[in-house]
Amino acid sequence: MRVKRYVVDSMPDALQKIRSDLGKDAVIINTKEVRSGGFLGLFSKKKIEVIAAMDNSAPTPTTAPVPSGKSQEPVSASRQQAASPSSFGGVSTAAKPAAAAAYGAQAVQTPPAAQPASSAAAREEKLSLAFPEVPDVFPPAPPAKAPAAPRETPLERSQAAGVTRAKEDLLMDEIKQMKEMMLKLSLRSGPAEEPNPSLERYERLLLDQEIDPQLVRQLLAGVAEEAEREEAELDDAFARQSLQRQLSALLGGGGGKAIAPDTRIAHFVGPTGVGKTTTIAKLAAEQVLKHQRKVGFITSDTYRIAAVEQLKTYGTILNVPLEVVFSPLDLNKAFENLKDCDLIFMDTAGRNFRNEMYVSELNALLRTSGKSETFLVLSLTTKYKDMKAITGNFHKFKLNKVLFTKMDETDSYGAIVNLVHDFGLQPSYIANGQSVPDDISILQEQHIIDLILEDREP
Ligand SMILES: Nc1nc2c(ncn2[C@@H]2O[C@H](COP(=O)(O)OP(=O)(O)OP(=O)(O)O)[C@@H](O)[C@H]2O)c(=O)[nH]1
Ligand SMILES: [Mg+2]
Structure with missing residues (x-):
């Protein structure tokens, strides 16, 4: 299929161009008013954008001479135009031969038996009768009523429907690709006027x-x-x-970024090695030293040999008790042992959270009584595509806030904007180094925006 886009002042211009480029059987698959020139379509003149397509695989239309006095070309283009909003939100079934596409295959099909041999001229005649010539202007007059469809058996009907659906699917794919391509071009190939x-x-x-x-x-x-x-x-x-x-x-979605003063349990979840345990140590130090809260640790990270030791070390330095749970069943006992604590930090094992199974498994550990908050920890060095997949998996469960680490290892901060835009999560803290407890602060959006808009020499 050949697909072409035209930006014209009026429909007659488009019809003429389409006819000469793609032939008389081309179909118009979409029209819309656009602004041409300027940047992003602004500061510009109104025009009409016409997408036309020619199905190369369609049977070659007859080349028999058109009966005298009957110019079929304007009829063909106008007919397609009239039919364009028929399905798929304004997209006609362009994969069909032109006349059929415009009005549904049955409208112009004659059963083989009834069709005279070498009936090109007769068919032209029939088409012309069915669709009387209309002036080549936009918007076109509505088409004359199509002749009654020939009777079909249910089997024939369902086969025809199947073929039509397959063609429509194909067409939808092509249109989707084309739309994406046009979106890209709209930024780059602005016509005559200089981009801003x-x-x-x-x-x-x-x-x-x-x-x-x-x-x-x-x-x-x-x-x-x-x-x-x-x-x-x-x-x-x-x-x-x-x-x-x-x-x-x-x-600036609003809402508290820090751990809420009445939060009893703060869960930290996220992929491997993003800095969950280190972040817990930093935040626990802040809660103990600055807010004088009695803090406890629970870890369910028993997959890595050194994981428990790592949190135990921080616990010893901060004088914070640690409970280790091997399954959700151990949780009640751990909470009982930490019942005197104002705030419990719960560390979880970093797993491949692109795998939904691990997320569900973890979710069982997050079901706790008492006011809790769950922080998704993500490293700014992770590709956004992966961040998005991970967050998508977690998002099905209860997530309150997102915390970014390793800000010191990158100078690209767009992922923060993307993530908040895509998932509406509340940004909380941002960690910018390995040093416990100093390298963490509340995420200040203004600071992030300044960094994003900062001039950087290449
Ligand atoms: N540069 C930098 N490194 C960090 C930051 N936060 C943590 N790290 C380092 O990242 C490494 C992994 O940190 P952990 O806290 O063990 O990460 P984790 O998410 O608990 O890892 P798993 O438990 O294995 O999933 C350590 O070397 C940390 O020192 C940060 O903000 N910046
Ligand atoms: Mg850890």
């Missing part, structure tokens, strides 16, 4: 920070809209301020 250099600059900067490209487009469109609304000059200063506003609205 400030938007380009911040686009590069946000993408460098590994903010999701789709979100980057949204943010920049927000900047451009704001400038248009306020009739302001869209320069670097304006773009920066607008992005500051948008990012702080996105990140």
